Amino acid sequence: MPGQSGNPGGRPKRTAYLRELALQHTDRAIAVLAESLEDDDARVRIAAANSILDRAYGKPGHAEGEADEARRRELVLQRDLKAAATMSTEELRAIAASDAHDD
Secondary structure, eight states: OTTOOSOTTOSOHHHHHHHHHHHTTHHHHHHHHHHHTTOSSHHHHHHHHHHHHHHHHOOOOOOTTOHHHHHHHHHHHHHHHHHHTTSOHHHHHHHHHHHHHHO
16 A cells, blocks of 8 residues: 555564664674684684674665665674674684585
């Protein structure tokens, strides 16, 4: 129907709750990224540097039509960062190594 929001109920309450929970781990997540800047694996260092820079300065501009895909990637990245914040250095290195083999 013209003039009606595609989401008239607004953002689900659960999303706001999960966001609040995630925000409680922000300092730890940034600390993990900062520690990863010293990793022996260049891929881990680069991924950490990109994540930190993206959060500090925002991601580089996207062409029109790519905004939805960029938002989806950002949500996936946020989910992955939350998970990474709870992982040991060994677990993060194993993930980085397996990603390198997938390329």
